[in-house]
Amino acid sequence: MSLLTNFTVQDELFMRMALDQARLAGRMGEVPVGAVIVRNERPLVLAHNLREASQDPLGHAELLAIRAAAQALGNWRLEGCTLYVTLEPCPMCAGAIQQARLSRVIFGARDERAGCCGSIYRIPEDPALPGFCPCDGGLLEAECAQIMSEFFRGRLGSAPKTVGSGDEKDFERTGGRLK
Numbered sequence: 001m002s003l004l005t006n007f008t009v010q011d012e013l014f015m016r017m018a019l020d021q022a023r024l025a026g027r028m029g030e031v032p033v034g035a036v037i038v039r040n041e042r043p044l045v046l047a048h049n050l051r052e053a054s055q056d057p058l059g060h061a062e063l064l065a066i067r068a069a070a071q072a073l074g075n076w077r078l079e080g081c082t083l084y085v086t087l088e089p090c091p092m093c094a095g096a097i098q099q100a101r102l103s104r105v106i107f108g109a110r111d112e113r114a115g116c117c118g119s120i121y122r123i124p125e126d127p128a129l130p131g132f133c134p135c136d137g138g139l140l141e142a143e144c145a146q147i148m149s150e151f152f153r154g155r156l157g158s159a160p161k162t163v164g165s166g167d168e169k170d171f172e173r174t175g176g177r178l179k
């Protein structure tokens with residue numbers, strides 16, 4: 001992950017598709033994270049977080065996109081595919097990225113608390129693991145982070161307290177960049 005990375009206009013276009021997915025998730029009351037998998041410069045699948053609706057701990061946007069892309073291709077190896085996601089992938093998704101043999105990951109907002117594509121770990125680029133996948137972050141970072149902060153601010157404002165969910169506090173703990 002380098003600050004010197006030059007993203008292309010096309011990268012930005014795909015991240016905007018992921019942002020649209022994130023907004024869809026937010027309107028459903030899901031933590032607003034969206035993902036797009038691109039192959040041959042075309043979007044192959046779109047997905048957004050569905051953890052609440054599905055009550056599935058594996059319901060993150062990235063995992064849903066990876067599974068749908070593998071089904072679409074009839075191949076679990078997603079070589080040649082790029083994943084665009086609005087938030088830096090968590091340990092679970094970073095493991096799946098590495099398992100799926102994706103060729104590249106581009107994410108928007110960094111997650112300094114749980115991000116595993118550069119913030120606390122760098123799982124897809126770990127040379128100890130098979131399936132090296134380069135990760136670049138910070139594309140449309142301000143917009144991607146703003147969707148998150150607005151979502152959590154809205155939830156804090158409308159509900160007295162969300163019992164059983166530590167998400168708001170967790171988000172505040174991520175500090176600086178995502179506020």
Ligand SMILES: [Zn+2]
Nearest residue numbers: 060090092093
């Ligand atoms: Zn995840």
